[in-house]
Amino acid sequence: MTTYVLRRLVLMVPVAFLVTVGVFMLIHLTPGDPALIILGEDRSPQAIAQIHQELGLDKPLYVQYVIWIDNVVHGDWGRSITTHEPVAGAITERLPATIELGVVALIWSLLVAIPLGTVAAVRRGSVVDKLATGIAVAGVSVPNFFIGIVLIFVLSVSARLFPFGGYVPFFQDPWESLRHVALPAIALGTAGTAINMRFTRSSMIEVLGLDYIRTARAKGASWRRVVFIHALKNALIPVVTIVGLQIGGIIEGAVVTETVFTWPGVGRLAVESIFNRDYTVVQGVVLLAAFSYMVANLVVDLVYGWLDPRISYA
Amino acid sequence: MSNAPAIVAAEGPIRRRPVALLELARKNRGVLVGLALVAVLFLVALLAPVISPHDPIATEPDNAYLPPLSPGHALGTDELGRDQISRILWGARISLPVAFVAVAVGLVAGGLIGLVSGYAGGLTDLLLMRVIDALLAFPALILAIALVAALGPSLRNAMIAIGIVAIPAYARLVRAVVLQLKPMEFVVATRSLGATPVRIVLRHLIPNLMNPVLVQVSLSAGFAILAEAVLSFLGLGAQPPTPDWGQMITTGRTFLPNDPWLAIIPGVAISITVYSFNLLGDSLRDALDPRLRR
Numbered sequence: 001m002t003t004y005v006l007r008r009l010v011l012m013v014p015v016a017f018l019v020t021v022g023v024f025m026l027i028h029l030t031p032g033d034p035a036l037i038i039l040g041e042d043r044s045p046q047a048i049a050q051i052h053q054e055l056g057l058d059k060p061l062y063v064q065y066v067i068w069i070d071n072v073v074h075g076d077w078g079r080s081i082t083t084h085e086p087v088a089g090a091i092t093e094r095l096p097a098t099i100e101l102g103v104v105a106l107i108w109s110l111l112v113a114i115p116l117g118t119v120a121a122v123r124r125g126s127v128v129d130k131l132a133t134g135i136a137v138a139g140v141s142v143p144n145f146f147i148g149i150v151l152i153f154v155l156s157v158s159a160r161l162f163p164f165g166g167y168v169p170f171f172q173d174p175w176e177s178l179r180h181v182a183l184p185a186i187a188l189g190t191a192g193t194a195i196n197m198r199f200t201r202s203s204m205i206e207v208l209g210l211d212y213i214r215t216a217r218a219k220g221a222s223w224r225r226v227v228f229i230h231a232l233k234n235a236l237i238p239v240v241t242i243v244g245l246q247i248g249g250i251i252e253g254a255v256v257t258e259t260v261f262t263w264p265g266v267g268r269l270a271v272e273s274i275f276n277r278d279y280t281v282v283q284g285v286v287l288l289a290a291f292s293y294m295v296a297n298l299v300v301d302l303v304y305g306w307l308d309p310r311i312s313y314a
Numbered sequence: 315m316s317n318a319p320a321i322v323a324a325e326g327p328i329r330r331r332p333v334a335l336l337e338l339a340r341k342n343r344g345v346l347v348g349l350a351l352v353a354v355l356f357l358v359a360l361l362a363p364v365i366s367p368h369d370p371i372a373t374e375p376d377n378a379y380l381p382p383l384s385p386g387h388a389l390g391t392d393e394l395g396r397d398q399i400s401r402i403l404w405g406a407r408i409s410l411p412v413a414f415v416a417v418a419v420g421l422v423a424g425g426l427i428g429l430v431s432g433y434a435g436g437l438t439d440l441l442l443m444r445v446i447d448a449l450l451a452f453p454a455l456i457l458a459i460a461l462v463a464a465l466g467p468s469l470r471n472a473m474i475a476i477g478i479v480a481i482p483a484y485a486r487l488v489r490a491v492v493l494q495l496k497p498m499e500f501v502v503a504t505r506s507l508g509a510t511p512v513r514i515v516l517r518h519l520i521p522n523l524m525n526p527v528l529v530q531v532s533l534s535a536g537f538a539i540l541a542e543a544v545l546s547f548l549g550l551g552a553q554p555p556t557p558d559w560g561q562m563i564t565t566g567r568t569f570l571p572n573d574p575w576l577a578i579i580p581g582v583a584i585s586i587t588v589y590s591f592n593l594l595g596d597s598l599r600d601a602l603d604p605r606l607r608r
Contacts, residue, residue, distance in 0.1 A: 018445060026460055256544055271459075274467075289452070
């Protein structure tokens with residue numbers, strides 16, 4: 001196991017290097033000179049040269065990369081081109097809203113997906129199974145921004161059950177916070193619900209066909225006990241993998257959902273920054289998104305072996 | 315997104331005839347329905363100029379905000395009095411070509427990387443796969459958004475970005491199948507008869523790759539349409555007044571309280587289109603994968 005962890009970490013090094021090069025190049029692929037965005041009207045050659053020097057843009061590309069990566073590792077993610085605020089600070093400020101949205105969306109998706117997937121597997125071909133399969137296909141076909149808009153229209157504008165927009169930090173007022181996060185979380189969680197349910201269903205079907213389930217039944221355990229105590233625990237192992245990846249991908253889903261619900265998180269920060277041509281902030285968000293995804297992948301692989309001891313890492 | 319590689323083990327040597335899609339459609343209802351829906355979508359895109367009742371960008375301020383089922387405007391009109399059904403029909407001419415180009419970029423670049431990587435092995439494989447790993451380290455949509463942010467918002471750049479995002483899935487899929495095929499007797503025999511690597515790849519490997527690639531093409535077309543809608547919704551894809559579904563939702567959502575159909579109709583159009591490609595991909599995978607065959 002230790003060898004496997006070490007090998008995974010070593011393999012991650014070149015990938016992490018390439019990812020940082022990609023994110024670094026993002027700013028250099030961009031047409032136009034960042035100095036011109038910063039300067040606005042005053043575009044004298046001296047001013048441009050001075051900005052280039054301040055940003056280190058006059059140095060060779062590889063030197064710029066080394067300086068950039070050194071700063072990134074030390075927590076200095078640069079400064080926003082438009083607000084001059086530190087990028088790391090701007091991201092950390094917005095992160096709690098995104099995390100709250102992501103966590104509630106995940107809980108919602110699991111609360112729906114696991115029971116529905118289990119019932120669909122136990123009663124294959126039933127109405128519940130057909131409903132579950134329908135939701136599974138629709139969930140990955142309907143864009144989540146569209147689900148968001150429909151939810152706003154039905155539950156907020158028409159029925160006035162939920163407020164539209166606005167974020168209340170959880171620890172400030174938990175009840176109001178949940179009321180505000182409900183709609184964006186449902187919109188964000190829908191695709192996850194569909195995928196998690198599909199995984200629960202197929203994994204449950206597989207587990208229910210195994211010998212130990214028949215043995216448990218033969219020993220007189222009730223069907224309910226067999227399903228919920230014996231089968232579900234093992235059936236959820238593959239679901240853990242996919243949930244881990246969903247945690248790593250929170251920022252990805254948040255980009256769209258936060259835009260629809262004007263939610264003040266990292267995703268919306270990224271979109272606003274693109275329009276303001278604030279590439280240092282975009283760079284920061286992309287870097288964070290890529291690294292959280294990579295770490296989630298690694299953790300999932302390791303946890304998988306721990307949950308299922310049959311998996312060997314030899 | 316549901317574009318998990320579906321690796322279909324080659325059962326025997328070279329299959330020279332193309333995948334008999336119609337035969338599959340006869341046997342599998344999902345394939346039939348998926349194929350029919352996709353065919354209808356292509357027909358709509360092709361015939362939009364003929365079947366659209368109005369010009370999709372012609373404005374008629376006097377006829378703005380007409381609800382669906384209004385005389386002469388079956389799906390109503392938008393805030394500028396443009397006919398909704400015409401815009402929806404023309405929207406297919408944006409979504410489907412985007413999917414086509416994006417899939418082509420992913421398929422050609424990813425397929426080539428996969429072929430070279432799988433066939434050459436060794437250091438080439440190691441290096442190419444690390445590049446693919448790096449691409450996979452980015453969440454798909456974040457990568458597309460980052461690329462469009464760098465290249466500048468436009469429909470063309472959105473297509474390129476979505477295509478680049480699709481590369482890893484094809485590269486991994488093709489590599490996996492090539493690795494599976496390479497030690498097979500018919501490949502070894504062909505090689506020992508003196509066939510050049512190019513001939514082996516073109517005549518013997520590619521024909522056997524068709525089934526799994528076909529599944530992936532269908533699933534990634536669904537993803538491409540969804541991604542294009544997202545990019546256009548965020549303002550990073552098609553720009554006004556292009557009749558684009560994602561962009562129509564962006565504009566439509568500002569009129570949600572009084573005229574909800576302006577956002578809902580294009581949303582339904584996207585959902586049906588993506589569903590059609592996903593259904594076709596899923597059903598093809600079920601029909602072609604020998605492990606799932608009953």
